[in-house]
Amino acid sequence: MKIGVLGSGDVAKVLAGGFLRHGHDTMAGTRDSAKLAAWGKANPRASIGSFAEAAAFGEVVVLAVKGTAAGAALRAAGAANLSGKPVIDATNPIADAPPRNGVLKFFTSLDESLMERLQREFADAHFVKAFNSVGNGRMVDPQFAGGKPTMFICGNDQAAKTTVAGLVEQFGWEVADMGAVEAARAIEPLCMLWCIPGFLRNEWTHAFKLLR
Numbered sequence: 001m002k003i004g005v006l007g008s009g010d011v012a013k014v015l016a017g018g019f020l021r022h023g024h025d026t027m028a029g030t031r032d033s034a035k036l037a038a039w040g041k042a043n044p045r046a047s048i049g050s051f052a053e054a055a056a057f058g059e060v061v062v063l064a065v066k067g068t069a070a071g072a073a074l075r076a077a078g079a080a081n082l083s084g085k086p087v088i089d090a091t092n093p094i095a096d097a098p099p100r101n102g103v104l105k106f107f108t109s110l111d112e113s114l115m116e117r118l119q120r121e122f123a124d125a126h127f128v129k130a131f132n133s134v135g136n137g138r139m140v141d142p143q144f145a146g147g148k149p150t151m152f153i154c155g156n157d158q159a160a161k162t163t164v165a166g167l168v169e170q171f172g173w174e175v176a177d178m179g180a181v182e183a184a185r186a187i188e189p190l191c192m193l194w195c196i197p198g199f200l201r202n203e204w205t206h207a208f209k210l211l212r
């Protein structure tokens, strides 16, 4: 597939690299292409462009920017370039405040997730939450003695979720579909839970698994 990744941080680079390795055509988008210059040299099959160019390029778009900037990045990408497409939302609504006893502060509430805000503003895009509650070092082809970890996803559009689930499975995960966009109220705070062992004990290599 053609994948447009919005972002120049670790998550964007890891996911874009994973899509390339798994045989997809990939363009990464940023406001400042200098930030991706070294990554581009190491990944010569990747294209680099603006947020709008990456969104226009992708049949699937990946949102991998700072949570406080998610709306701004999507506005720069352009609603028309997102319309009708699955948008994998890896963001977390982390506030610009330090964690307290290892617990991150969010700028959203338990009654409204970031993805709901984005879905409301970009009504024609098909947001699917994924990759938000695992560290970037374990996002692609994770290896765990306990078997495949579980990626919790949600979103309103079934076809978009089917497409995203296929990509997530290709990256070596099992997928647990938690339903519509409101489920992001529960999936986004998994990031808080995931980070606690990191902040308290410098443990950053775990992932969640749903046992049935």
Ligand SMILES: NC(=O)c1ccc[n+]([C@@H]2O[C@H](COP(=O)([O-])OP(=O)(O)OC[C@H]3O[C@@H](n4cnc5c(N)ncnc54)[C@H](OP(=O)(O)O)[C@@H]3O)[C@@H](O)[C@H]2O)c1
Pocket: 006, 007, 008, 009, 010, 011, 012, 029, 030, 031, 032, 035, 064, 065, 066, 067, 069, 072, 073, 090, 091, 092, 093, 094, 131, 132, 133, 134, 135, 136, 137
């Ligand atoms: N780090 C992890 O392991 C991890 C794991 C799971 C989920 N996440 C989530 O994934 C997202 C990306 O995390 P990250 O650590 O890779 O990077 P990050 O430092 O949170 O975000 C960097 C990206 O945000 C964009 N950005 C910042 N301010 C902006 C603004 N005012 N307008 C438009 N874009 C702006 C930057 O755009 P430019 O390229 O234009 O500078 C850059 O691409 C976050 O929401 C994070 O919570 C992170």
